[in-house]
Amino acid sequence: MAQRIEMSGVHAYYGSTLAVEDVSLTIQERHITAFIGPSGCGKTTVLRTMNRMHELVLGARVEGKILLDDEDLYDPGVDPVAVRRTIGMVFQKPNPFPTMTVYQNVAAGLRLNGARRGRGSDELVEQALRRANLWDEVKDRLHRPGAGLSGGQQQRLCIARAIAVEPEVLLMDEPCSALDPISTLAIEDLMLELKERFTIVIVTHNMAQAARVSQTTAFFTIAGAGQPGRLVEMGPTATIFSTPSQKTTEDYVTGRFG
Amino acid sequence: MITRGRRLPRWTPYAVAGGSLAVAEVTEKTTVVSGRSGVVLVAVATYLVASTAISAGVEGRRRCIDRLAGTLLGAALLMALIPLVLVLGYTVAQGMHRFDATFLLHSMRNVAEQQPGGGAYQAILGTIEQVGIAAALAVPIGLGVAVYLAEYGHAARLGRAVGLVVDVMTGLPSIVAGLFIYAFWILLLGFSFSGFAGSLALAVLMLPTVVRSTEEIIRLVPHGLREASLALGVPVWRTILKVVLPTALTGIVTGVMLGIARVIGETAPLLLTVFGNPSINADPFSGAQSGLPLFIFNEAQQPYPAAIDRAWAAALALVLIILGLNVAARLLARVASTVNRR
Numbered sequence: 001m002a003q004r005i006e007m008s009g010v011h012a013y014y015g016s017t018l019a020v021e022d023v024s025l026t027i028q029e030r031h032i033t034a035f036i037g038p039s040g041c042g043k044t045t046v047l048r049t050m051n052r053m054h055e056l057v058l059g060a061r062v063e064g065k066i067l068l069d070d071e072d073l074y075d076p077g078v079d080p081v082a083v084r085r086t087i088g089m090v091f092q093k094p095n096p097f098p099t100m101t102v103y104q105n106v107a108a109g110l111r112l113n114g115a116r117r118g119r120g121s122d123e124l125v126e127q128a129l130r131r132a133n134l135w136d137e138v139k140d141r142l143h144r145p146g147a148g149l150s151g152g153q154q155q156r157l158c159i160a161r162a163i164a165v166e167p168e169v170l171l172m173d174e175p176c177s178a179l180d181p182i183s184t185l186a187i188e189d190l191m192l193e194l195k196e197r198f199t200i201v202i203v204t205h206n207m208a209q210a211a212r213v214s215q216t217t218a219f220f221t222i223a224g225a226g227q228p229g230r231l232v233e234m235g236p237t238a239t240i241f242s243t244p245s246q247k248t249t250e251d252y253v254t255g256r257f258g
Numbered sequence: 259m260i261t262r263g264r265r266l267p268r269w270t271p272y273a274v275a276g277g278s279l280a281v282a283e284v285t286e287k288t289t290v291v292s293g294r295s296g297v298v299l300v301a302v303a304t305y306l307v308a309s310t311a312i313s314a315g316v317e318g319r320r321r322c323i324d325r326l327a328g329t330l331l332g333a334a335l336l337m338a339l340i341p342l343v344l345v346l347g348y349t350v351a352q353g354m355h356r357f358d359a360t361f362l363l364h365s366m367r368n369v370a371e372q373q374p375g376g377g378a379y380q381a382i383l384g385t386i387e388q389v390g391i392a393a394a395l396a397v398p399i400g401l402g403v404a405v406y407l408a409e410y411g412h413a414a415r416l417g418r419a420v421g422l423v424v425d426v427m428t429g430l431p432s433i434v435a436g437l438f439i440y441a442f443w444i445l446l447l448g449f450s451f452s453g454f455a456g457s458l459a460l461a462v463l464m465l466p467t468v469v470r471s472t473e474e475i476i477r478l479v480p481h482g483l484r485e486a487s488l489a490l491g492v493p494v495w496r497t498i499l500k501v502v503l504p505t506a507l508t509g510i511v512t513g514v515m516l517g518i519a520r521v522i523g524e525t526a527p528l529l530l531t532v533f534g535n536p537s538i539n540a541d542p543f544s545g546a547q548s549g550l551p552l553f554i555f556n557e558a559q560q561p562y563p564a565a566i567d568r569a570w571a572a573a574l575a576l577v578l579i580i581l582g583l584n585v586a587a588r589l590l591a592r593v594a595s596t597v598n599r600r
């Protein structure tokens with residue numbers, strides 16, 4: 001059930017400003033694809049066009065075609081809510097629900113979607129927390145507020161929340177930027193495990209991480225302030241990090257950027 | 259190296275305050291300054307000058323400014339608290355005379371104004387019913403409008419128009435709301451005076467307060483929470499219901515309380531719609547009712563000490579109802595959010 005995403009000629013706007021220009025790429029199913037590039041080049045924006053979160057920003061719109069297994073995500077007949085249910089997301093900043101406990105946060109996706117307080121939900125919550133490498137730390141405080149956790153724990157809670165609903169594609173926007181190396185490794189292990197069944201796209205500023213977990217890497221850049229971001233090249237991670245075809249990519253991955 | 263600098267001892271402010279007061283007393287004896295307020299004014303001025311000068315001499319510029327700012331802010335706080343404490347204190351002191359079981363449990367039926375005894379039961383009942391119905395009307399509508407304005411209406415032309423109407427309604431004089439219901443409900447549609455007519459007028463007054471204060475609170479809910487919920491594939495309406503409103507719950511409760519406090523003491527609209535009644539009328543939908551503001555208005559006009567005492571006791575009852583409502587609302591909000599936490 002893992003699914004493939006194909007973008008062609010995608011332009012993303014915030015109001016009248018073009019933030020990302022003409023992106024065409026393919027996200028392979030059961031693959032981990034990494035997005036790298038300097039700050040402001042539009043990685044988050046591209047990611048958010050894939051689960052129709054982009055249009056939630058006032059005045060934001062998308063041009064071009066995005067296919068999820070040959071189905072046009074922006075077809076007028078497509079329900080954005082259904083798209084977001086299929087394509088999950090972990091945000092750059094941890095955002096647990098402050099009125100909910102740890103347990104409720106993880107169960108939120110199921111509960112908010114109207115599932116009844118089922119038998120299986122305890123196991124589901126535990127399983128999601130274990131996969132996010134958070135279980136041991138919170139098993140004694142499942143019924144305390146989720147906002148009472150540390151920043152890194154909150155982020156893992158958000159990851160647990162996102163995977164608890166078993167999306168087919170998981171978009172992760174710098175999920176490890178607030179984590180210590182141990183949790184980071186746990187998240188990377190989780191990604192490798194999830195990739196057996198799911199498609200994963202991860203935005204990261206950590207080159208080593210991109211090299212460790214991803215099979216495919218896409219490099220984005222921006223020509224200067226006020227210019228739209230664009231995709232420079234995309235290819236097997238090993239190639240991008242050793243012999244990229246573009247000079248800018250090489251400069252960036254070797255740290256000579258700017 | 260960090261030098262600690264010389265500091266004035268902790269007791270300095272008290273010493274300076276005492277000194278200033280002494281100076282003020284002497285000034286009153288020896289100059290044209292007279293009366294309590296004169297003494298207080300001179301004492302405050304002396305305190306400001308003296309503490310600033312002493313601090314500037316000993317502690318240096320930054321600490322001196324800090325002290326001056328602290329003093330001014332403290333003075334502002336006191337100025338704000340004085341009328342509040344006086345009003346509350348005086349109401350309690352005057353209201354105590356008649357705040358008894360008879361007052362709470364009896365009406366003014368067959369009690370002449372000059373007689374002692376009698377009570378405000380009919381007025382307390384009327385106020386609770388009128389304000390309760392007004393809240394039942396205004397809170398759901400107001401909350402709905404606030405959600406619309408905060409979540410959907412920011413871009414739409416309709417949203418801006420509604421916002422403008424709400425702002426205009428905020429400034430609506432209460433007598434106009436009363437006149438409107440009187441002209442529309444009683445004269446035009448032909449209903450009689452009733453508690454419900456009063457509730458309509460109060461609801462008109464409450465609505466904008468509820469809308470504006472809850473809208474602000476709903477806007478304050480971080481955008482990331484909405485996105486987190488939407489990204490889980492939760493529809494917008496469910497996100498608002500299950501994530502946004504619970505997060506804003508305490509603020510919403512405060513907004514509703516503000517709305518209630520805004521109208522519970524309104525007299526003018528009730529005069530035109532509820533009319534007033536010395537006897538108990540428990541039915542808010544037919545016939546003239548009483549209400550605490552009407553009761554106070556009526557009793558305070560009487561030239562009899564017994565009536566004046568009843569007016570004060572009713573004022574105390576009104577204050578206590580507002581206080582009780584506030585405490586109850588806060589407890590409710592806390593219970594609701596801990597229930598959530600389990």
Ligand SMILES: Nc1ncnc2c1ncn2[C@@H]1O[C@H](COP(=O)(O)OP(=O)(O)OP(=O)(O)O)[C@@H](O)[C@H]1O
Pocket residue numbers: 014019037038039040041042043044045046057229
């Ligand atoms: N909500 C928004 N409204 C207007 N402009 C935005 C908004 N979000 C992003 N932008 C603009 O779009 C461009 C791309 O931003 P984006 O967040 O996609 O970058 P990014 O590659 O994710 O950067 P970072 O690595 O810092 O997270 C930037 O120029 C940014 O200023």
Ligand SMILES: [Mg+2]
Pocket residue numbers: 043044045092173
């Ligand atoms: Mg980003």
